[in-house]
Amino acid sequence: MAASWIAADLPPIYRDGREYFLLGHDDRLYLVLNRCPHRGGPLKFGFVNGDDEIVCPLHHGVFKIAQLVAQASTIRLDEQPATAP
Numbered sequence: 001m002a003a004s005w006i007a008a009d010l011p012p013i014y015r016d017g018r019e020y021f022l023l024g025h026d027d028r029l030y031l032v033l034n035r036c037p038h039r040g041g042p043l044k045f046g047f048v049n050g051d052d053e054i055v056c057p058l059h060h061g062v063f064k065i066a067q068l069v070a071q072a073s074t075i076r077l078d079e080q081p082a083t084a085p
C-alpha cells in the first residue's frame with residue numbers, strides 16, 4: 001500500500017487563482033485542488049484513511065488518492081536539478 005499524507009499545516013497555495021494543497025503520495029509530491037469533487041469542501045482538512053483515500057471533512061465523502069493525482073488539475077512537483085551559480 002502506498003503511503004500518503006496531506007500537508008494541512010501549510011499556508012494556502014494559490015496558482016492561477018485556484019487554491020491547492022500539498023499531497024505526498026507514492027514518494028512524490030503533488031499540488032491538488034483544495035476543492036472536493038462532491039460540493040467543493042476543503043479536502044486539505046480531510047484525512048487519509050487506511051485505503052489510501054482522502055475523507056472529506058464536509059460530508060465525509062471518500063476519494064481515491066490515485067484518482068485525485070490523475071486529475072488534469074493536479075500538478076506533480078518534480079525535483080529540479082540545481083543550477084550552477
Ligand code: FES
Binds near residue numbers: 038040041057058062
Ligand atoms: S463536499 Fe466533500 S463530501 Fe461533500
